[in-house]
Amino acid sequence: MPIAASAGVADVLTDLFIVLLAAKLGDELFRRLRQPTLVGEILAGLLVGPAVFGLVEPGEVLEVFAELGVVFLLFWVGLETRLSDLRDVGPTAMSVGILGVAIPFTAGIGLGAALGESTATSLFLGAALVATSVGITSAVLIDLGVLERRASRTILGAAIVDDILALLLVAVAAGVAAEGGVDVGSIAVTAGVALAFVGFIALGGTKLLAAQPALLHTPRFSESPLLPAVIICLGLAAFAAQIGLAAIIGAFLAGMIVAETRDQHPIEEEIAPLYAFFPPFFFAFIGLEVSLAAFGDFDTLLLLAGVTVLAVVTKFVGAYLGARRMGRRDAAFVGVGMVPRGEVGIIVAGIGNATGTIDAELFAIIVAMSVLTTLLVPPLLRRLATEPEPDPSVTT
């Protein structure tokens, strides 16, 4: 259109419309089939994206909408979480996080070595196997209404530990790729900043808002605490991202500290429309990023199958072992909940691809593995969550 007032904006609005419509149609179909709705949204993204019909390309604006989708998702989860909930599950979450990182990472390095890849490539493969997408699991937990269970809290706590460790591993891998060496000092600083941020916000922030719940409706610009809460959410998400953590860790902490005022404000009700609007972009975007072009030959498919099995088994085993003191049923729930790689695996692979460490084939494999692990978990988690209390006669 030579005369469109601003062709760029027209095309972006069209993309947003197509993605939202497709995601909600996918949701609708899967809801009617009694299947997990987020799987429908991911597959809808896959359909309208480059993998099938090519109506929409995954560009910067859609990436930001997807990021805000998972930010508001984790903000919502934070609203449902109290600091004491996390403290209760702390030791278990810590061991789930550590074992759930150590085992997949070791396996990834081993696989890289077995394939004859360089050290840097093997490190990236390991880091991509580590990444857990707590966004996917959270959405399933919300859907099932089991966010308040001990096992659910453990997953959330472990996801924070997991993300801090993943941050360090990616830093190590990027360091090796860039200079062939690792700057231990700067990585120690990164780790210190990340821990200080999480500790300071979790402890200080909750105390502040518990003592001063009126802070959220002091501003006159808002009749409700919605915008002050959203500003806190965006600010902490941006800060977390700037120090190299996942933005969603900041959003989750923001939700947790805003929740301290929950007796005063119906904040969940107010945030609900933002929570309805943005997350479909997150799920659909995962599908948009899939490319099927790389999977023309049998060897690649075989490698994909191997990587996927390795990703599922090592993460499940690591997390299960970390959570085994909770009993077999809850440990299995935690193990499955940590499996989805979602957008995080894709981001790690993207960094490796950008630095030239991960080639196009391996990139396509990691993306496809991330999506496969993500599609696998919702039905499994649902089955585990709705299963009756442990009983030897029940088979899963």
Add this chain to the structure above:
Amino acid sequence: MPIAASAGVADVLTDLFIVLLAAKLGDELFRRLRQPTLVGEILAGLLVGPAVFGLVEPGEVLEVFAELGVVFLLFWVGLETRLSDLRDVGPTAMSVGILGVAIPFTAGIGLGAALGESTATSLFLGAALVATSVGITSAVLIDLGVLERRASRTILGAAIVDDILALLLVAVAAGVAAEGGVDVGSIAVTAGVALAFVGFIALGGTKLLAAQPALLHTPRFSESPLLPAVIICLGLAAFAAQIGLAAIIGAFLAGMIVAETRDQHPIEEEIAPLYAFFPPFFFAFIGLEVSLAAFGDFDTLLLLAGVTVLAVVTKFVGAYLGARRMGRRDAAFVGVGMVPRGEVGIIVAGIGNATGTIDAELFAIIVAMSVLTTLLVPPLLRRLATEPEPDPSVTT
């Protein structure tokens, strides 16, 4: 940060945070000073943008958020409007739209000729003087609670007429700039498509939803009609933008047809959080686009003053004459309400700049003029709206 998981997203989140925080602080300050809050938001954008502190650059993502801001603003206005309201003011709105376009356009061409500019540049200058930003006026009307007045309806109707005419003028100007000639056939098609879209949606859409209000809660993916309504809004906004109209015309029509189901659904309440979240980006973005670098010398400032006076006077006179049958007070209200050029003037100037017809100096002048007309209107409109009924002893 070499290790940020995705540095691009981290920076965009930071920009969104800074812009939203700044806009709401500007809102807060102007609210406490009892001044129009959107002026505070525009000035906040100016402060954090390149004009002053340079914390944020106006990039693609912020532009899309700004566009969604005015889209949800006009959707909201549409929700408050019935087709019959527009029909009642139809003839007046038509003459306001036509005269409010013809007089500034002629003046702009005359000014271009007087400055010794080419025909194409003069046409663009005329088109930039024509553009009315109904987003700005709408926000003021909502704030004042006078959206249901006849004069307010007239402004909305005239804005639609205005936008269709502006579309044609920009098409003519771009045609002259590109080939030195105008393709009358293709412009006739453009006009036909625009009129058919508006007529079909306004008449057919309202009839459809008035007859089938349940359509909005048929989908199971949404417990409320929020997402179906948002999808209709995005779809019509995108379609309007694709055929060269302003996206907000589509959003306004979407609001109007969704409003036909309003007896069944508390749709305004549900859309309120989106309406709170996005529009601050729209107002702040106008400020972000201002550059002060061009205004170093006296001649440029003088030209800016001249263009601004011309823009205000010609639009006011044209709209006033068009609305004179409503009486002096309402005609003045309509005249002032049509004055803000806002983002529309900036978009027209941007097209001219991109095609090489508008040079950097003239571009900066048109942007500054658009912002000045926009800052001027809210206080004037407020004074006119709160003025008591006409009485010779009252001075405005």
